[in-house]
Amino acid sequence: MSISRREFLELSLVGSLLTACNRFGIDPTKISIPTGTPTPPIPTEATPTTRPTETRLPETNYVDNRLVRYGYELADWTVNGQRMVKKFPEIAQAVELLTDKKNPAEIISFIELPITFDFIDIDKEFSNLHFLGNAISENQAIMLLTDDSGNVVSAKVWGDIFFTLNLHSGLENSDVAKVLLYHHSQQILDFNQYTKAFRKLLERQNKSFKVVSAEGFKVNEDMENYSVAINMQNLMNEQNLPPFFNIMLLLGGHIRTAIAEATWLSEFQEGRVSMPYGFESMLATFDGTRKFMELKNLIRKNNGIYEWTSENGPPDIEDPTFIDLVDEMLIFFSQQELQAHLLGPYHNIDVRDLHYIPDHKDTSGALRSIDHISLEV
Numbered sequence: 001m002s003i004s005r006r007e008f009l010e011l012s013l014v015g016s017l018l019t020a021c022n023r024f025g026i027d028p029t030k031i032s033i034p035t036g037t038p039t040p041p042i043p044t045e046a047t048p049t050t051r052p053t054e055t056r057l058p059e060t061n062y063v064d065n066r067l068v069r070y071g072y073e074l075a076d077w078t079v080n081g082q083r084m085v086k087k088f089p090e091i092a093q094a095v096e097l098l099t100d101k102k103n104p105a106e107i108i109s110f111i112e113l114p115i116t117f118d119f120i121d122i123d124k125e126f127s128n129l130h131f132l133g134n135a136i137s138e139n140q141a142i143m144l145l146t147d148d149s150g151n152v153v154s155a156k157v158w159g160d161i162f163f164t165l166n167l168h169s170g171l172e173n174s175d176v177a178k179v180l181l182y183h184h185s186q187q188i189l190d191f192n193q194y195t196k197a198f199r200k201l202l203e204r205q206n207k208s209f210k211v212v213s214a215e216g217f218k219v220n221e222d223m224e225n226y227s228v229a230i231n232m233q234n235l236m237n238e239q240n241l242p243p244f245f246n247i248m249l250l251l252g253g254h255i256r257t258a259i260a261e262a263t264w265l266s267e268f269q270e271g272r273v274s275m276p277y278g279f280e281s282m283l284a285t286f287d288g289t290r291k292f293m294e295l296k297n298l299i300r301k302n303n304g305i306y307e308w309t310s311e312n313g314p315p316d317i318e319d320p321t322f323i324d325l326v327d328e329m330l331i332f333f334s335q336q337e338l339q340a341h342l343l344g345p346y347h348n349i350d351v352r353d354l355h356y357i358p359d360h361k362d363t364s365g366a367l368r369s370i371d372h373i374s375l376e377v
Contacts, residue, residue, distance in 0.1 A: 060100040064117035071098025074178040080304040094185040110159040110223050119169040126282055127180040129187050130164040132374045133230055141213035143227050148206030155231040159223050163188055175273040179264045187253045193317040195225035198245050250377040251326045254289045256314045258299055262290035262306035292332045
């Protein structure tokens with residue numbers, strides 16, 4: 001189904017109305033709604049607000065239909081006469097994802113659709129990407145992890161991954177919402193590259209991985225890399241070690257979307273946009289990202305817009321130096337004592353311990369017993 005831009009904006013307003021009704025316990029069927037589309041009158045205290053009669057959001061296949069609104073806002077983002085979506089290909093890809101024009105299964109073969117969306121009200125947690133993986137039956141496939149001493153342990157193969165983009169309810173109608181949801185959309189678009197890069201890091205530390213599957217059951221490379229990342233992440237959590245895959249996905253997301261965060265911050269500092277009351281600490285995160293990326297000579301400001309210094313765009317996740325960049329960013333934020341929502345529980349991590357990977361023989365067997373794992377970044 002296709003709709004006009006005007007129809008979409010009208011439907012978005014209706015979605016906000018229904019959200020408010022649910023939040024305050026109002027039955028929307030009891031609200032008196034005028035018919036037709038009259039010309040808005042000059043507002044006075046005695047003039048009631050005209051509510052649209054249409055109550056249906058656009059139908060979507062790949063993402064929660066409430067995300068489409070933010071995708072169009074990102075598509076319309078214009079700074080000094082330049083549309084960000086036209087200037088940066090990675091933003092254009094995120095717009096396609098958020099507006100339901102790109103099938104995420106073309107990127108992540110084992111994704112479960114649609115990508116969902118939810119509002120959160122947790123203090124100091126402005127937004128996050130939540131993902132949940134389900135284990136494949138051991139009768140279909142298992143993974144064998146071997147360390148450099150020859151120790152072997154069997155673990156789950158993971159698939160059917162669900163993604164949820166979360167946004168604090170207080171930011172629902174804010175201008176910054178499109179930047180936060182762009183950040184998490186980019187994490188989804190890059191997800192396979194993160195799992196591949198993490199596996200390469202483990203293999204450089206003499207770890208090896210092999211999938212044994214039943215006849216006729218196929219585990220593709222994407223599922224295998226994801227299984228490696230989740231199994232090792234779980235093992236490190238069991239031993240109270242820094243969860244590097246989470247940290248790489250979290251900080252890597254800020255690295256890969258730095259031009260958007262820095263440009264929006266510049267707009268805020270020039271008084272073009274505002275930040276809702278109570279969320280000002282988010283500015284420290286954007287400012288820290290900007291300072292770090294400028295320090296590394298990866299972004300620069302040009303005509304009011306931050307752009308990449310490299311013709312190739314943002315840093316490549318699969319380049320071995322990307323992991324070094326994540327390390328350096330963690331150190332930078334720790335030294336600056338800028339915790340905000342960027343580092344969260346990771347602000348006290350000693351980067352020297354970040355890449356220590358435990359021997360598989362130390363596991364208690366939890367890798368074999370867990371059936372699903374849920375993570376947030």
